[in-house]
Amino acid sequence: MHTDLVAALDIGGTKIAGALVDGHGRIQARAQRATPAREDGDTVMGAVEAVLAELTASPLWGRATAVGIGSAGPVDASAGTVSPVNVPGWRDYPLVRRVRAATGGLPVELIGDGVAITAAEHWQGAARGHDNALCMVVSTGVGGGLVLGGRLHPGPTGNAGHIGHISVDLDGDPCPCGARGCVERIASGPNIARRALEGGWVPGPDGDTS
Numbered sequence: 001m002h003t004d005l006v007a008a009l010d011i012g013g014t015k016i017a018g019a020l021v022d023g024h025g026r027i028q029a030r031a032q033r034a035t036p037a038r039e040d041g042d043t044v045m046g047a048v049e050a051v052l053a054e055l056t057a058s059p060l061w062g063r064a065t066a067v068g069i070g071s072a073g074p075v076d077a078s079a080g081t082v083s084p085v086n087v088p089g090w091r092d093y094p095l096v097r098r099v100r101a102a103t104g105g106l107p108v109e110l111i112g113d114g115v116a117i118t119a120a121e122h123w124q125g126a127a128r129g130h131d132n133a134l135c136m137v138v139s140t141g142v143g144g145g146l147v148l149g150g151r152l153h154p155g156p157t158g159n160a161g162h163i164g165h166i167s168v169d170l171d172g173d174p175c176p177c178g179a180r181g182c183v184e185r186i187a188s189g190p191n192i193a194r195r196a197l198e199g200g201w202v203p204g205p206d207g208d209t210s
């Protein structure tokens with residue numbers, strides 16, 4: 001049997017996506033659930049387990065050798081825990097241990113989602129061939145990651161380059177992280193829509209303000 005796939009988990013404030021990915025970065029199977037972000041921690045974990053159950057039921061699952069998680073931050077990669085700002089039910093949540101238990105003891109690696117997208121952009125995307133890069137993800141939150149000297153630079157806890165909670169307006173709106181005027185409070189998808197609505201924007205009939 002080939003053992004050439006890895007299982008990937010992308011955990012965000014809006015959705016939880018999972019996939020089986022081959023050595024060329026091609027997705028061979030995928031599953032997705034909405035993130036019950038306002039629910040308690042075990043309910044959020046239930047959505048993760050539903051995604052994993054769909055993947056482990058795939059005939060391809062036997063080829064998976066490891067699980068990689070990119071999670072909304074902050075994360076603590078050395079402790080295997082996550083505390084996503086937009087998922088209040090998870091604070092120092094032992095995600096790595098729970099995912100390992102749900103996948104039959106496969107090795108599990110955790111990094112911040114901004115670092116994960118940076119690894120992907122450096123490998124196959126816009127940062128290919130560049131020794132130094134800052135890559136950003138703008139969705140429910142704003143994340144980022146760094147390539148320095150040709151290598152991914154996650155830092156000791158996996159959050160290096162996470163620019164979403166740098167304050168750029170000291171008198172700005174309060175942010176759920178406790179600071180004011182964070183990049184994320186101004187420039188995440190939901191906050192772009194919120195600021196536009198406050199400024200008088202009227203979405204069209206199909207307008208998506210999420």
Ligand SMILES: [Zn+2]
Nearest residue numbers: 165175177182
């Ligand atoms: Zn913040």
